[in-house]
Amino acid sequence: MVVAGFLGAGKTTLLNHLLAHSLDARIGVVVNDFGAIGIDAMLVGGSDAMVSLGNGCLCCAVGEDGVGPLLDRLTRRRDEIDVIVIEASGIAEPGTLVQLILEAANPHLVFGGLIEVIDAVEFEATRRRHPQVDTHVGLADLLVLNKVDRVDPGKVWRVRRLLREANGLAPIVPAEHGVVDPRLLFDIEVVPGRQLLLGEQVGDHADHIHAAYDSVSFTSDAPMDPQRLRDLLDRRPAGVYRIKGFVAFGVPGHRQKYVLHTVGRYVRFRRARWEPGEPRRTSLVLIGAGIDTAAVEAELAACVADDSSRTDADAMLPVLRYTFGA
Template identity: 40%
Template sequence: MSRTVPVLILTGYLGAGKTTVLNHLLGTGHARIGVVVNDFGEVGVDAGLVAGQVAEPVSIAGGCLCCIDDPRQLDDALRALSRPALALDAVVVEGSGIAEPPGLIQLVLGSGVATVRFGGLVEVVDAAQVPHAESGGWDLEQHVKAAAMVLLTKTDLASPGDVAQLRERILRANPHTTVLDAPHGAVDPRLFFDAAEHTVPEGGQLPLWEVGESLGQRHHEHHVHHRAATLEADAAVDPAALADLLEDPPRQVHRVKAVVDVRTPRGLQRFVAHSVAGYVTVERAPRAPDAPAHSVVVAIGPAWDDDAAVQPLLDALPRAAGDGVPTAPERRRLTRFA
């Protein structure tokens, strides 16, 4: 089984703060990130974090960048950026001008590139400029409907009452999204992907996060941290119960990742599953034939105060060996995503 790279779509109206969010992800988090843009000059990615405008993917300090001028080229860019040799942790598609958000989601979900998976759409909204944007024809409700997460930037420049009202409007339009205050564009990348530790050969380029720090990139105390609840059990899981969790996670959970065993008539089978705001991918994975059952499930979201709504759902996933093999319909609840 090839490792799949999550693809995040970053959208928002001009001036909402997409560039600030993108540069924060590039410059922090100890991650290697690929970027797909359709107009490098308009994106404004920090010049210290990229090598320059390119038409083909190039390796840069800690990440890679592809520039495309047509949505139909997206698959080519994703194929190039998800090559195992690049060892990227995530790919970010900057949505300005490439296509409307729902169209971009369909392009990623329908991608023929087997080495990528959809990692969610992030809509960036300037909390202080929503009335101005709407007067120019931007439709808040329409743009947040497809978002797995909405980041509210510049909340420090808006009144608390206006921010609260904005949050309510967003959740009415999309009850399944996660709304986070990110006044300076700072958000924990672990809400979106797992950042691996990468070593740099002697004499090689600095990783992106070190480049950002060497440029004096500002790090704010308003960083939004993540919270995780975990199940690790020497057992197989109930595939139907896991499917329920993946499709309809608790309100405070943004993404779920799982490496689990499921009992079948032919023995244990291993699956790797990911869910971002209810968008589910499941892949079959190899396992040693004689290895005992073992399952790990992690639910990740913005910091929450109480595990009561999350941990019990994880603890209920293991299926005792004495309960027998799940029925074919129960197994299909999970395998239909594969």
């Protein structure tokens, strides 16, 4: 099956829920990160086998053999894997990706459907910027309307109506934090060749969204200054829509890994644990349209702690108000 959806919709969250509640199915995962740092691949846990592809969209970044070699790597372990889930990047073209899978014609695989994850908060604004997302919705076999807990019932109703107008067949499943009954994901009704037929109807009329987007990757082995980073997130560099990654602050009492997640104006940190042997390093990917790469890199570098940075516990207050987790 393919899990698709625009930037920050909750694909990785849904995938992790599926891996944690797999009904004893052994799951192999292909994760496609748009940025040079495989943040999503690092966030996925509990798969029986994983292939990570970064720095581009799977729908156009593979070689002339398509996705076949990736799938072959996993199906060689078919005695250990029951299901393969492909998590597309947030600006991939799901129809093209499905076509590549079907054209691979792997005799050991049956296409399990296209799941489109919808951000209930951002969907209306996203489709105004990118009308092509209606095509993505129309291709789906299952629509997961995520983050319904963050909007009022009126907005949920409006988004559901838009989804139904774009796709009259696929079930619409409301969800919070990507929590969906795995049985719905494993039992999708797929009409053979439907995506190929719809893809031919769309043809070249829909521009690929990823052509308008850039990514900036940033790493620092030195800790970050909490206030400076918080200020940067507040003013958000021009063109940046999505930021994801891990932050090391190094402030006494707050030496955990902080997972950063932003979509639009939404900002959230989550405390996590560093894995044994994992470098305590800040790794961030910023995605957006019309980004001034040099300026963004300079702004991030200015957030690295120096001799003037506060190191007491109160220095974390600008971050803690947007933090949850142990």
